[in-house]
Amino acid sequence: MTKMGLEEYKGVYVFAQQVDNELSGIAFELLGKAKELAGDLNTDVTAVLIGSDVKGLTDQLAEYGADKVIVVDDPELKEYRTEPYAHALSSVINEYKPEIVLVGATAIGRDLGPRVSARVATGLTADCTVLEIGDFPLNPIPGQEQKHNQLLMTRPAFGGNTIATIACPDNRPQMATVRPGVMQKREPVAGAKAEVIEYNPGFTPDNKYVEIVDIVKELSDTVDIMDAKILVSGGRGVGSPENFKILDDLAAAIGGTVSCSRAVVDSGWKPKELQVGQTGKTVRPNVYFAIGISGAIQHTAGMEESDIIVAINKDSNAPIFDVADYGIVGDLNKIVPKLTEELKKVVK
Amino acid sequence: MKIVVCVKQVPDTKGGVKFNPDGTLDRGAMLAIMNPDDKAGLEAALRLKDEYGAEVTVLTMGLPKAEEVLREAMAMGADKGILVTDRVLGGADTWATSTTLAGALRNLEYDLIITGRQAIDGDTAQVGPQISEHLDLPVISYAKDIKIEGDSVVVERQYDDRYHILKAKMPCLITALSELNEPRYMTPGGIFDAYDAEITVWGRKDLKDVDDANLGLAGSPTKIAKASDKVRKGAGEKVELDADESVAYIMGKLKEKHVI
Numbered sequence: 377m378t379k380m381g382l383e384e385y386k387g388v389y390v391f392a393q394q395v396d397n398e399l400s401g402i403a404f405e406l407l408g409k410a411k412e413l414a415g416d417l418n419t420d421v422t423a424v425l426i427g428s429d430v431k432g433l434t435d436q437l438a439e440y441g442a443d444k445v446i447v448v449d450d451p452e453l454k455e456y457r458t459e460p461y462a463h464a465l466s467s468v469i470n471e472y473k474p475e476i477v478l479v480g481a482t483a484i485g486r487d488l489g490p491r492v493s494a495r496v497a498t499g500l501t502a503d504c505t506v507l508e509i510g511d512f513p514l515n516p517i518p519g520q521e522q523k524h525n526q527l528l529m530t531r532p533a534f535g536g537n538t539i540a541t542i543a544c545p546d547n548r549p550q551m552a553t554v555r556p557g558v559m560q561k562r563e564p565v566a567g568a569k570a571e572v573i574e575y576n577p578g579f580t581p582d583n584k585y586v587e588i589v590d591i592v593k594e595l596s597d598t599v600d601i602m603d604a605k606i607l608v609s610g611g612r613g614v615g616s617p618e619n620f621k622i623l624d625d626l627a628a629a630i631g632g633t634v635s636c637s638r639a640v641v642d643s644g645w646k647p648k649e650l651q652v653g654q655t656g657k658t659v660r661p662n663v664y665f666a667i668g669i670s671g672a673i674q675h676t677a678g679m680e681e682s683d684i685i686v687a688i689n690k691d692s693n694a695p696i697f698d699v700a701d702y703g704i705v706g707d708l709n710k711i712v713p714k715l716t717e718e719l720k721k722v723v724k
Numbered sequence: 725m726k727i728v729v730c731v732k733q734v735p736d737t738k739g740g741v742k743f744n745p746d747g748t749l750d751r752g753a754m755l756a757i758m759n760p761d762d763k764a765g766l767e768a769a770l771r772l773k774d775e776y777g778a779e780v781t782v783l784t785m786g787l788p789k790a791e792e793v794l795r796e797a798m799a800m801g802a803d804k805g806i807l808v809t810d811r812v813l814g815g816a817d818t819w820a821t822s823t824t825l826a827g828a829l830r831n832l833e834y835d836l837i838i839t840g841r842q843a844i845d846g847d848t849a850q851v852g853p854q855i856s857e858h859l860d861l862p863v864i865s866y867a868k869d870i871k872i873e874g875d876s877v878v879v880e881r882q883y884d885d886r887y888h889i890l891k892a893k894m895p896c897l898i899t900a901l902s903e904l905n906e907p908r909y910m911t912p913g914g915i916f917d918a919y920d921a922e923i924t925v926w927g928r929k930d931l932k933d934v935d936d937a938n939l940g941l942a943g944s945p946t947k948i949a950k951a952s953d954k955v956r957k958g959a960g961e962k963v964e965l966d967a968d969e970s971v972a973y974i975m976g977k978l979k980e981k982h983v984i
Contacts, residue, residue, distance in 0.1 A: 542949060
């Protein structure tokens with residue numbers, strides 16, 4: 377598949393995800409990365425804001441790095457639904473012709489991205505963890521044109537066992553979904569303003585519009601584990617949901633947040649939103665305590681970028697020790713409560 | 725009602741990951757299984773068949789060996805199996821794969837197409853929604869629960885902090901989460917029958933309304949620039965001490981790193 381007139385496509389675009397008229401963290405993370413890419417390409421950053429009554433959010437996008445904001449505002453877009461959102465984003469792409477479009481790899485973005493990429497007939501690389509500008513092929517190959525200023529998209533595959541770097545050299549836009557928690561937000565610039573462009577392609581419900589019968593919010597008062605500086609994470613080795621109390625106590629003593637492994641969620645001990653790993657969230661706190669977690673690759677894929685990893689496990693062969701900076705072979709039931717007591721003496 | 729379930733044969737990355745002595749992935753030593761999300765999608769289809777009556781067809785694209793997952797699906801209770809295999813389809817990315825499967829689906833009658841949310845080898849979650857786009861169907865991704873109401877499906881759709889109950893007119897495409905259900909086992913009689921069952925095999929010429937320019941490696945807009953087995957972070961220190969000494973060790977490290 378090859379498209380003509382690729383040079384018409386310009387600028388780095390970001391899908392600025394909002395839910396309940398509040399911008400999602402991923403929108404700011406994408407803007408941070410987009411700013412870097414736009415710098416390398418000598419172009420600018422455009423946020424695409426889709427929703428109903430969302431114009432009030434444009435300044436915030438400017439503060440985090442958007443030079444322009446294209447607002448698609450329509451009552452049909454109040455709650456996320458695949459079709460009207462796909463129509464909105466693909467219409468923006470067809471109208472404004474960006475060279476790069478970044479979408480968060482969230483439960484919304486991983487539905488929207490493929491639908492839009494198929495509609496505008498381009499490639500999409502999923503769940504990227506590294507994005508950079510470079511050449512494709514990476515090294516010159518005789519008889520093949522080496523294209524410059526390509527978006528090189530790196531992502532894990534095979535459950536985090538391999539990594540691949542992917543390009544989309546013959547089609548535009550180059551599209552990627554990006555794993556939340558991986559890219560860095562910029563420091564917001566107070567008072568920054570963006571050029572705001574309102575665009576409405578018109579919304580006519582058809583067979584692809586799905587009816588929302590009900591919305592059930594799973595409210596919780598827990599901190600988002602992706603924002604935590606210290607995580608106290610428990611695995612099946614904690615033994616029971618009740619025994620997570622010793623992790624709660626440790627987290628309270630050190631100012632951290634409790635998270636967990638997939639096994640804990642599968643056992644129904646903790647909600648999915650606290651799950652770290654390939655099928656959960658990617659975290660990179662300053663300190664990650666892995667307590668009673670064996671450290672399957674699906675888990676380590678979501679936490680190995682943490683600055684300091686402390687692992688406590690009674691099995692000295694547990695793979696978690698292969699990624700831990702400090703591994704302690706021992707009984708978590710003895711060590712964790714004592715550690716909490718010691719921390720209480722030091723941390724006030 | 726007619727249901728088509730798209731399944732993929734994948735190497736088992738969960739627990740069964742094997743490495744060569746040099747640290748690279750030993751794919752040959754890994755089991756080939758039916759992708760877990762797809763199996764949940766198949767189970768969902770079989771439950772709809774049990775409850776409402778339906779004809780369930782399983783469709784896969786892959787090497788000739790992928791007929792194994794079709795036989796497994798038929799041993800679980802699927803009625804028909806279709807394998808799309810052709811050398812020109814190899815090396816496809818999600819765009820070319822979804823184009824191929826859509827080309828096969830255009831030959832079939834369906835009220836419902838069910839795919840898994842994502843495969844455990846690629847983890848992209850793209851093929852299901854892309855098929856729906858090629859066939860101009862509504863899509864409901866990340867399904868946790870599926871019910872039929874007249875000519876519509878009612879589905880619980882999972883998001884990060886909520887779920888929506890969505891209603892779509894059939895025909896429609898649904899992508900299933902493995903949390904949807906616990907797939908049934910193959911029955912001995914089912915295994916026996918599936919062993920002898922006829923599998924329909926289609927090649928490039930059987931795909932309807934697809935352009936060669938959108939198939940296989942050449943038709944894939946995304947190209948691999950480089951692939952490598954992940955360089956894992958090296959292990960740090962590991963100590964085995966009594967509880968008091970362990971606590972003193974951790975406290976020492978936390979102070980050294982200015983955490984406390």
